[in-house]
Amino acid sequence: MSKDIRIKKGLNINLIGDAEKTTSKAVLSNVYAINLQDFHGITPKLIVKQGAEVKAGEPLFYNKNVEDMLFVSPVSGELIEVVRGARRRILTLKILADKSQEFVSHAPLSPKSAKAEEVKALLLKSGCWPFIKQRPYDIIANPSVTPKSIFISAYVTSPMAADLDYALKGKENEIQAAITALGKLTPGKVHVSIGKGGQSIFSKMEGAEIHKVSGPHPAGLVGTQINKIDPINKGEVVWTIAAQDLVIIGELLLTGRYNPERVVALVGSSVKTPKYYTTKIGSEIATFLYASGVNTENFRVINGDVLTGSKTKPDGYLGYYNNTVSVIPEGDDYEFFGWNKPVFNKISSTRALTFSWLQPNKKYDLDTNTNGEHRAFVVTGLYEEVFPMDIYPLQLLKACMVKDLDEMEQLGLYEVAPEDFSLTEFICISKQPHQQIIREGLDLLYKEIG
Amino acid sequence: MSLKNNLHNLKEKYKGKKMAPAFNAIHTFLYAPNETTHSGSHVRAVDDLKRTMNTVIMALVPVLIFGIFNAGYQHYAAVDAANGVVRQASLFGNFLTWENFIMGAWTVLPLVIVSYAVGLAVEFLFAVIKGHEVEEGYLVTGMLVPLIVPIDTPLWMLAVAVVFGVVIGKEVFGGTGMNILNPALTIRAFLFFAYPTWMSGDKVWVHQAVDLAGGPDAISGETILGYLAQGKGAEMSYSVADMFFGFIPGSVGETSTILILLGGLFLIYSKIASWRIMLSAVLGALVMGLIFNGVVDAGWITETSKFYGLMSFAFWQHLIVGGLAFGIVYMATDPVTGAQTNKGKWFYGFFIGFISVLIRVFNPAYPEGVFLAILLMNVFAPTIDHYVVRGNINKRLKRAKNATILPRDGEGKAQELKAETV
Numbered sequence: 008m009s010k011d012i013r014i015k016k017g018l019n020i021n022l023i024g025d026a027e028k029t030t031s032k033a034v035l036s037n038v039y040a041i042n043l044q045d046f047h048g049i050t051p052k053l054i055v056k057q058g059a060e061v062k063a064g065e066p067l068f069y070n071k072n073v074e075d076m077l078f079v080s081p082v083s084g085e086l087i088e089v090v091r092g093a094r095r096r097i098l099t100l101k102i103l104a105d106k107s108q109e110f111v112s113h114a115p116l117s118p119k120s121a122k123a124e125e126v127k128a129l130l131l132k133s134g135c136w137p138f139i140k141q142r143p144y145d146i147i148a149n150p151s152v153t154p155k156s157i158f159i160s161a162y163v164t165s166p167m168a169a170d171l172d173y174a175l176k177g178k179e180n181e182i183q184a185a186i187t188a189l190g191k192l193t194p195g196k197v198h199v200s201i202g203k204g205g206q207s208i209f210s211k212m213e214g215a216e217i218h219k220v221s222g223p224h225p226a227g228l229v230g231t232q233i234n235k236i237d238p239i240n241k242g243e244v245v246w247t248i249a250a251q252d253l254v255i256i257g258e259l260l261l262t263g264r265y266n267p268e269r270v271v272a273l274v275g276s277s278v279k280t281p282k283y284y285t286t287k288i289g290s291e292i293a294t295f296l297y298a299s300g301v302n303t304e305n306f307r308v309i310n311g312d313v314l315t316g317s318k319t320k321p322d323g324y325l326g327y328y329n330n331t332v333s334v335i336p337e338g339d340d341y342e343f344f345g346w347n348k349p350v351f352n353k354i355s356s357t358r359a360l361t362f363s364w365l366q367p368n369k370k371y372d373l374d375t376n377t378n379g380e381h382r383a384f385v386v387t388g389l390y391e392e393v394f395p396m397d398i399y400p401l402q403l404l405k406a407c408m409v410k411d412l413d414e415m416e417q418l419g420l421y422e423v424a425p426e427d428f429s430l431t432e433f434i435c436i437s438k439q440p441h442q443q444i445i446r447e448g449l450d451l452l453y454k455e456i457g
Numbered sequence: 458m459s460l461k462n463n464l465h466n467l468k469e470k471y472k473g474k475k476m477a478p479a480f481n482a483i484h485t486f487l488y489a490p491n492e493t494t495h496s497g498s499h500v501r502a503v504d505d506l507k508r509t510m511n512t513v514i515m516a517l518v519p520v521l522i523f524g525i526f527n528a529g530y531q532h533y534a535a536v537d538a539a540n541g542v543v544r545q546a547s548l549f550g551n552f553l554t555w556e557n558f559i560m561g562a563w564t565v566l567p568l569v570i571v572s573y574a575v576g577l578a579v580e581f582l583f584a585v586i587k588g589h590e591v592e593e594g595y596l597v598t599g600m601l602v603p604l605i606v607p608i609d610t611p612l613w614m615l616a617v618a619v620v621f622g623v624v625i626g627k628e629v630f631g632g633t634g635m636n637i638l639n640p641a642l643t644i645r646a647f648l649f650f651a652y653p654t655w656m657s658g659d660k661v662w663v664h665q666a667v668d669l670a671g672g673p674d675a676i677s678g679e680t681i682l683g684y685l686a687q688g689k690g691a692e693m694s695y696s697v698a699d700m701f702f703g704f705i706p707g708s709v710g711e712t713s714t715i716l717i718l719l720g721g722l723f724l725i726y727s728k729i730a731s732w733r734i735m736l737s738a739v740l741g742a743l744v745m746g747l748i749f750n751g752v753v754d755a756g757w758i759t760e761t762s763k764f765y766g767l768m769s770f771a772f773w774q775h776l777i778v779g780g781l782a783f784g785i786v787y788m789a790t791d792p793v794t795g796a797q798t799n800k801g802k803w804f805y806g807f808f809i810g811f812i813s814v815l816i817r818v819f820n821p822a823y824p825e826g827v828f829l830a831i832l833l834m835n836v837f838a839p840t841i842d843h844y845v846v847r848g849n850i851n852k853r854l855k856r857a858k859n860a861t862i863l864p865r866d867g868e869g870k871a872q873e874l875k876a877e878t879v
Contacts, residue, residue, distance in 0.1 A: 020500070022500075166500075238856065240853075240856055240857035240860045241857050242857070243860065307493075307499065309499055313498065313499045313500050314497075314498045314499070314500070315497075315498070316499065318499070333499075335499065335500065337493060338491075338493055339491045339492075339493050340491050341461050341464075341465065341488035341489060341490065341491050342488060342489040343461070343487065343488055343489075344487070344488075344489075345488065345489025346485070346486075346489055346505060346507035346508050346511065347507070347508060347511045350503050353502070353503035354502050354503065355502050355503045355504050356502055356504065356728070357504050357509075357512075357727055357728040357729060358726060358727040358728055359504060359508050359509060359511075359512040359727045359728070359729055360508070360512065360727075361503055361504065361508075363503075373500040374493075374500070375493040375494050375499050375500065376489070376491070376492065376493055376494075376501070377490070377492045377493065377494055377501050377505075378489065378501050378502065378503045378504070378505055379489065379490070379501075379504070379505020379506065379507065379508070380485060380490055380492065380505065380506075380590055381590075382505075382506045382590075382592055382593070382633070382634065383592065383631075383632065383633055383634025383635060384634050385506055385509070385594070385633065385634045385792055385793055386506075386509060386729075386792050387731075387792040387795075387797040387798075388731055388733075388792070388797075388799060388802070389728070391799060397849070397852075398849070399798065399846055399849055401797060402797075402798075402842075402846055417850040417853065417854075418846070418849070418850065419849075419853060425497070428497075429497065429498050432497045432498045432501075433498045433500065433501055433502055434502045434504070435501075435502075436504050436505060436506055436508075436509055437506060437634070438501065438505065440495075440496045440497050441497060442496065442497035442498070443496045443497055
């Protein structure tokens with residue numbers, strides 16, 4: 008059964024630097040790294056010591072709160088460095104890769120006949136579990152809670168994000184295996200959203216309810232889709248999984264190996280030839296960044312898309328959840344009378360001497376300048392134009408800022424993740440850090456209520 | 458280039474110092490800052506608060522220029538009238554003249570300068586004391602204030618009112634974005650109640666009318682609402698066109714309905730001001746006006762009633778006299794003090810229009826009901842929003858109550874799992 012979802016509110020951010028549809032194999036990275044900031048809310052406990060030899064798929068650490076939840080090495084090699092921050096918090100684990108790769112082997116599981124407990128146990132011990140995230144709180148799913156349903160978005164509307172239909176081509180078997188297996192973990196449905204019109208490899212998947220989505224960004228964000236398909240109520244839990252991670256889960260089920268290989272889109276106006284690369288989670292970004300080349304000295308490398316990614320450097324490492332690396336110019340320069348002259352080369356959600364509304368399909372070359380300073384919330388009614396959920400965005404943000412737990416709950420904080428506020432943050436006239444406000448609100452709610 | 462670098466060096470030098478906010482305010486006025494994104498979205502839309510405020514100011518400039526000409530025009534018209542000459546307003550004939558402009562500029566520009574100088578000084582002072590950046594809120598307030606006061610308001614009075622309005626109306630609540638009452642209207646209300654003789658009557662709307670009162674050259678200029686309130690509607694010599702185009706006495710910026718209308722359309726088109734508030738306020742005013750007209754038509758009150766003059770005034774003409782149009786377009790749409798939810802804006806706007814006409818008609822002492830109506834609704838805006846947001850909350854609660862996790866058809870396994878783990 009298929010249902011159509013039409014999103015009207017939103018804004019497409021068209022940027023220069025979409026990836027050309029060709030894929031190269033990235034140079035193998037010498038050092039791989041697992042960045043622990045990727046796993047929000049996890050308290051890591053190291054299993055192996057610095058200097059130890061590990062195989063690909065061998066656990067490096069576990070989650071102190073859920074001891075079954077293992078995090079594994081993407082490659083076989085030596086754990087050469089444990090980077091620690093303030094109060095000895097572990098920030099990054101670096102692994103020097105061996106020349107020949109050895110994998111930890113698990114017994115393959117037939118997705119159709121496997122029991123729920125078997126699937127769960129395999130995902131946990133193989134290190135694939137962290138791919139599953141849960142709402143509320145937008146954290147790695149708690150394996151002891153059964154979700155009401157599972158949501159997967161295969162519709163991409165984020166600016167310059169990897170085209171899933173291209174990047175995941177040829178992986179239909181793995182994806183089908185993963186969807187079938189995940190279906191065992193919920194008494195509800197597995198919802199998969201695809202773009203309306205286009206051909207999607209997801210449209211033929213069995214054991215999932217396919218939804219056809221159309222409309223501007225954030226129609227492709229899974230939070231928007233959940234809100235339209237089956238909103239989360241207080242007490243309920245749903246799981247979300249990024250479409251590209253189904254491939255890794257599927258391969259694990261079929262072969263018994265954790266193979267963190269991924270097709271990554273290298274995009275952005277600072278990249279000379281934006282295109283796709285096959286690489287692994289934790290690879291050094293420089294291994295493919297300089298293969299495409301950059302056209303400026305002063306650029307920013309972002310793990311993920313420009314709205315939700317995290318800032319990194321050319322010698323940073325591909326994030327655990329990212330299939331896009333964006334490179335855009337830094338905007339650390341002044342602009343003469345930037346606040347009042349007519350603007351043709353930047354995106355705006357108003358028409359206050361800004362003319363991006365004249366050409367909705369024009370592609371822009373945006374830099375990282377904030378285009379103004381941080382202010383108190385003043386203007387109202389603009390967020391609502393790009394926020395399709397049945398939630399009052401301004402009121403929810405304010406509830407989070409004043410730490411009013413009751414109000415946060417009542418206004419629907421359970422339903423959202425920080426990424427759902429990336430677009431309101433983008434257009435925010437007061438330049439407020441929406442995603443950070445929501446993240447802190449979620450953390451507070453998790454701490455106080457759990 | 459060198460100016461840019463010099464300013465950058467100065468900014469770095471004074472970073473963290475007490476006066477840094479004051480310097481930055483001037484710096485960012487010249488150059489959009491070099492700040493880059495640190496968290497969340499790495500790119501941002503071009504709009505900032507300065508641009509938003511600037512757009513409102515642009516919408517106010519035509520009104521200000523018209524106000525300058527009208528100040529001169531009304532003065533000379535009143536002088537003529539005192540000599541028994543009746544003037545017929547004509548835009549290019551006797552309105553857009555140097556004479557009018559010089560007379561108007563001489564009286565209006567000092568109001569603008571005092572309003573900005575005093576208001577911004579207070580803003581800078583608070584920014585420096587509290588160590589935050591100077592926020593742009595006063596850019597619009599400072600422009601609104603001279604447009605809503607009578608032309609001959611003494612400058613010291615204006616200065617005192619601005620200090621009161623900015624400190625009590627805004628800064629004590631935490632500055633821009635936190636205030637409950639519209640600061641410009643707080644200033645207007647302060648003037649009105651502190652110096653009532655200067656704010657109403659038939660002498661304050663025309664330049665020099667007060668100075669010349671009682672003398673041989675005495676002139677006067679009653680507003681249309683003043684005439685009506687006194688039941689002297691028949692003595693008025695203004696046509697509907699005069700009212701619409703604005704060749705009538707009144708506060709500096711409020712008279713020209715057509716320019717206010719164009720300004721309002723510009724604000725709606727640029728998405729800066731809420732069309733919901735404007736439209737619903739117009740509807741509210743029309744509804745109230747119609748009710749009053751209906752009362753008169755039904756014969757419930759007679760010509761002897763002191764309300765007859767204003768009640769019998771054609772309902773739609775309420776929109777083109779007095780400050781109603783100005784208030785609706787530029788004051789009611791203030792996003793900070795207005796309702797913040799889209800649904801709430803409909804109620805908020807409607808009641809502003811409705812109550813404005815109500816006060817106007819029933820209280821001849823305050824022919825200008827608009828600013829009181831807006832201030833009143835400012836106070837009620839959070840309540841309106843509260844009920845709108847409650848609606849959303851209740852919907853969510855109801856949904857949660859009806860929620861049941863459906864078992865999947867034909868698969869006992871899933872239910873089994875649920876039983877184990879929940």
